[in-house]
Amino acid sequence: MSLLGRSAGGGDVRLESADVATFRSKLLSEIDLSELTALSPAQRRARLERMLSAIMGREGPVITLRERNALVRQLVDEALGLGILEPLLDDGSVTEIMVNGPDDIYVERAGRIEKLPMRFTSVEQLYQTIDRIVAGVNRRVDESSPMVDARLASGERVNVIVPPLALNGPVLTIRRFPQPYTLGQLIELGSLDLPTAELLVACVRAKLNLVISGGTGSGKTTMLNALSSAIPDDERIVTIEDSAELKLQQPHVVRLEARPANTEGSGLVSIRDLVRNSLRMRPDRIIVGEVRGGETLDMLQAMNTGHEGSLATVHANSADDSIVRLETLASMSEVPVPSDTLRDQINSAIEVVVQLSRTAGGRRRVSEVATLASRHREQFRLASIVRLDVDPDHPHGGLLRPIGLPAAIADRIRRSGQRVPGGFPVHGDDAMPAAREVS
Ligand SMILES: Nc1ncnc2c1ncn2[C@@H]1O[C@H](COP(=O)(O)OP(=O)(O)OP(=O)(O)O)[C@@H](O)[C@H]1O
Numbered sequence: 001m002s003l004l005g006r007s008a009g010g011g012d013v014r015l016e017s018a019d020v021a022t023f024r025s026k027l028l029s030e031i032d033l034s035e036l037t038a039l040s041p042a043q044r045r046a047r048l049e050r051m052l053s054a055i056m057g058r059e060g061p062v063i064t065l066r067e068r069n070a071l072v073r074q075l076v077d078e079a080l081g082l083g084i085l086e087p088l089l090d091d092g093s094v095t096e097i098m099v100n101g102p103d104d105i106y107v108e109r110a111g112r113i114e115k116l117p118m119r120f121t122s123v124e125q126l127y128q129t130i131d132r133i134v135a136g137v138n139r140r141v142d143e144s145s146p147m148v149d150a151r152l153a154s155g156e157r158v159n160v161i162v163p164p165l166a167l168n169g170p171v172l173t174i175r176r177f178p179q180p181y182t183l184g185q186l187i188e189l190g191s192l193d194l195p196t197a198e199l200l201v202a203c204v205r206a207k208l209n210l211v212i213s214g215g216t217g218s219g220k221t222t223m224l225n226a227l228s229s230a231i232p233d234d235e236r237i238v239t240i241e242d243s244a245e246l247k248l249q250q251p252h253v254v255r256l257e258a259r260p261a262n263t264e265g266s267g268l269v270s271i272r273d274l275v276r277n278s279l280r281m282r283p284d285r286i287i288v289g290e291v292r293g294g295e296t297l298d299m300l301q302a303m304n305t306g307h308e309g310s311l312a313t314v315h316a317n318s319a320d321d322s323i324v325r326l327e328t329l330a331s332m333s334e335v336p337v338p339s340d341t342l343r344d345q346i347n348s349a350i351e352v353v354v355q356l357s358r359t360a361g362g363r364r365r366v367s368e369v370a371t372l373a374s375r376h377r378e379q380f381r382l383a384s385i386v387r388l389d390v391d392p393d394h395p396h397g398g399l400l401r402p403i404g405l406p407a408a409i410a411d412r413i414r415r416s417g418q419r420v421p422g423g424f425p426v427h428g429d430d431a432m433p434a435a436r437e438v439s
Pocket residue numbers: 095096176177178179186189191214215216217218219220221222223290363364365
């Protein structure tokens with residue numbers, strides 16, 4: 001029996017697929033399924049491990065104890081869970097698992113993608129794993145519904161897309177739960193500095209409307225979660241998400257999660273439906289995990305009609321883009337809104353934009369904090385409060401430089417009973433340095 005190598009992830013040993021297949025079928029023929037279903041997951045695992053050890057002791061090849069344990073684990077993982085993906089899910093350093101067909105498995109660790117020397121034994125085995133995942137959300141995946149978003153039992157987000165849409169074979173993307181980093185931890189990681197963190201905390205406490213913007217996987221949800229810790233405990237918070245990732249620490253949080261349509265195409269509850277519903281729930285704060293469509297208009301209206309201190313994330317590669325994107329998204333609502341009215345809504349609703357970026361080294365960091373300097377129906381103008389001076393030689397990709405804080409924001413911070421964090425020169429709203437037109 002030859003060993004095919006070791007996965008960079010779990011350190012497990014893989015055996016020739018023919019041997020594995022033999023043991024798998026022996027195990028299956030000896031299992032009493034009805035007995036197994038009556039057991040708890042831990043008991044089930046123990047039972048399968050005992051059975052397999054017995055089978056191997058009886059008819060297996062001579063292998064070391066370590067090899068045998070690895071094989072037992074691989075087979076039990078396959079029988080019970082997500083097969084060869086299980087050790088990757090156990091590995092806390094893995095932030096994303098990407099399966100492009102049975103032979104091509106990648107993970108992301110510390111912001112970098114690496115290919116693993118492991119594979120599913122067959123495309124059928126990959127489909128079995130996929131079926132197990134999507135069954136958990138009552139969905140099925142086949143030619144007629146070839147794209148499904150699902151969740152693992154542990155809550156992690158999974159996307160599946162299969163042929164004929166995916167040409168590599170079934171593609172599975174698992175996003176590990178973002179670690180609930182605190183602001184202190186984000187500072188230690190070099191994502192932002194202490195003065196910027198203090199400023200953002202002051203803005204959240206002062207109930208300024210704040211948008212976190214960034215590209216895919218730039219750490220938006222993580223930053224939203226960290227900043228939400230600044231919300232006082234006595235406020236009623238409603239969170240609205242596509243898939244519930246936020247982990248707020250406050251005692252009074254109502255969590256809402258959108259629902260995709262079922263296989264018959266009915267039952268859809270959109271983020272937009274939830275935003276509208278949340279307005280009737282007496283929220284002090286509305287937090288929208290990510291705005292991606294017409295709900296943006298409802299969110300802007302809520303921000304402008306007394307639901308201050310709302311927080312949301314938006315997918316955009318720069319602070320300038322985030323404003324343009326909000327305008328585009330708000331115009332996707334079925335209510336036709338003239339563009340200058342929309343501009344008015346955005347100019348009066350959005351106060352602070354926190355832009356996140358990924359550096360060349362895979363680091364996630366705040367690259368700008370900006371404020372909307374335009375008013376009413378004016379063309380959008382943004383002014384930097386803090387800006388990253390990019391320096392590739394700096395361990396965190398550069399330093400954040402304070403530029404200026406508009407007097408109106410400083411006032412709001414003071415009126416909420418806080419002091420304005422030091423180091424930010426306060427300027428009259430019309431005299432903010434380097435305000436720029438957003439095109
Ligand atoms: N500042 C950070 N430093 C290191 N890792 C981070 C940081 N912020 C986020 N991460 C990690 O990066 C991954 C993506 O983070 P997150 O889900 O917050 O990004 P996102 O921008 O919300 O992604 P998406 O576009 O998919 O919504 C997670 O695994 C998270 O733990």
